[in-house]
Amino acid sequence: MPELPEVETMRRGVLPIVGGRVRDVAAPRSRRLKRIRIAPRLDALRRRLVGRRVADIGRAGKRVLVVFDGGDRLALEPRMTGLALLADPPDEEHVRFRLELDDSPAGALLFWDRRGLGSVRLMSPREFEAQLGPERLGPDALSVSAEALRERLSHSRRAIKVALLDQRSLAGVGNLYASEMLHVAGIDPRRPCRELRPADWRRLRAAMAQVLEEAILHEGSTLSDGTYRNALNLAGGYQNLHRVYDRSGELCRNCSRGRIERIVQSQRSTFFCPRCQRPPHRRVARP
């Protein structure tokens, strides 16, 4: 489930192809598996990309962007099980797309995706603006200010955990890191955004930066299914530092007394410590 830290790790891992020139593109077919979304069609993609140089590797929320000279961008969207790889893939069957390169230390950039919910899309600058511009994608969670965070979310009636997953409001946070950052901030995931106070937003912003930066340092989280890998097909290490995610019934690593609970919000699992993430005391009205 690549979220911001995993996708940022992919981005950094793919940086060696900057300067490379596209020799060809390929979308290997597996008889057994459905085809992932690739746009435009492969022949059009080939026409537009062969001969182009890779100018940069960027990131838009949870997508890796291969930026070509001329400004077109190839957006690799991993969704649940997608990987951007320079090394040999976990298996050949699930390789969905190849960008073959000259003048690059890596011969090819691969998009591998076991479940096939991901996509590969080439966008002109106009298309990029329409599909992944500020109208569609909120400020990046790694750099958002406390003020912008509050401005984007504080009017919502939704529970804070649910709102954090809305990519239009804030880009990059997914199910796992939403639980983790709310635990560090000491905020109950069920609290409606409108009831959070300025101090809560400041703590949340600090916890967000702390958790995401720490996770990037450890190259993301490889969960028990082992799917997520960096660009060299190596597992991440942040799963060993999870405070609440997938730790139901275990002791809280902060207070050592609460037991982590699992609840369901918007059909997704949320994990929290009922001791460390209590609802706030009501302010007592003075006479």
Place this chain on the structure above:
DNA sequence: CATATGTCCTGAGAGC
């Protein structure tokens, strides 16, 4: 307008 729900997809694991 904001928010909620259904859908896609594959493989792992549970239960019988």
Place this chain on the structure above:
DNA sequence: TGCTCTCAGGACATAT
């Protein structure tokens, strides 16, 4: 053992 069922949750389309 092998079958069926459920679940995981990204983003988007559709419904309320």
